[in-house]
Amino acid sequence: MLCVEIRLAFKCPGCDHAVPINGIYRKIKCPDCQEILDIPKLRDGRGWQELLNFGNPAVSVFQHAQRMRLGETERGAFAPIKLDSTRKWPSCTECGETISEELLANPVQLGDMVTCAKCGSGMSLHPAPSLLTDSYPCARWIVGGAVELGEVTTEAEFQKLSHPVVMKCLNCGGTLTIDGTQRLVPCAYCNSPNYLPDDLWSAIHPQPKRERWYILFA
Numbered sequence: 001m002l003c004v005e006i007r008l009a010f011k012c013p014g015c016d017h018a019v020p021i022n023g024i025y026r027k028i029k030c031p032d033c034q035e036i037l038d039i040p041k042l043r044d045g046r047g048w049q050e051l052l053n054f055g056n057p058a059v060s061v062f063q064h065a066q067r068m069r070l071g072e073t074e075r076g077a078f079a080p081i082k083l084d085s086t087r088k089w090p091s092c093t094e095c096g097e098t099i100s101e102e103l104l105a106n107p108v109q110l111g112d113m114v115t116c117a118k119c120g121s122g123m124s125l126h127p128a129p130s131l132l133t134d135s136y137p138c139a140r141w142i143v144g145g146a147v148e149l150g151e152v153t154t155e156a157e158f159q160k161l162s163h164p165v166v167m168k169c170l171n172c173g174g175t176l177t178i179d180g181t182q183r184l185v186p187c188a189y190c191n192s193p194n195y196l197p198d199d200l201w202s203a204i205h206p207q208p209k210r211e212r213w214y215i216l217f218a
């Protein structure tokens, strides 16, 4: 078994912001401009294949990792793709303890979680979906990353607003209804457009980071 730590982002074609891809997604919404990236269709339909191949269709992330020493990292930025891959075993997001190879060797018995032997916190575990195995047939498991095959997801949607955002219309003082879908919000009372300030917009749409997640290959 071989494990690769992934940190991945794709530059949004709509606004040029790097959209972190923290797991295997079908569609992901740019947290900045809200454009929807249809990942399998990116790069003329090469999608997931190209996201993980360091710009060389003949070499997969798996073959790359086979040549790397344990702990070695390869960083790449190929036009819209930014990928760091490190050959290493997953480490617990809470305490940093390495999740042992023995534990990962029989993950089927563990349900949808691997548990850190030191602190007991869990990391998600998903069988590699066909979205990935179509291009990387030896991929078996995704550890610590989301597997989201639904329509549209953003990292931000996972961290839904805990309380509603209230802002008053700059023109008439009426309360604006802010749902986060548009930045220019028309007032329901006087019809004036209100442009949401940066701090409010970023509070509604927290910028997700490139997280570390892992692909386990057979």
Ligand SMILES: [Zn+2]
Residues within 6 Å of the ligand: 012, 013, 014, 015, 016, 017, 030, 031, 032, 033, 034, 035
């Ligand atoms: Zn964008």
Ligand SMILES: [Zn+2]
Residues within 6 Å of the ligand: 092, 093, 094, 095, 096, 097, 116, 117, 118, 119, 120, 121
């Ligand atoms: Zn731990």
Ligand SMILES: [Zn+2]
Residues within 6 Å of the ligand: 169, 170, 171, 172, 173, 174, 187, 188, 189, 190, 191, 192
């Ligand atoms: Zn108003």
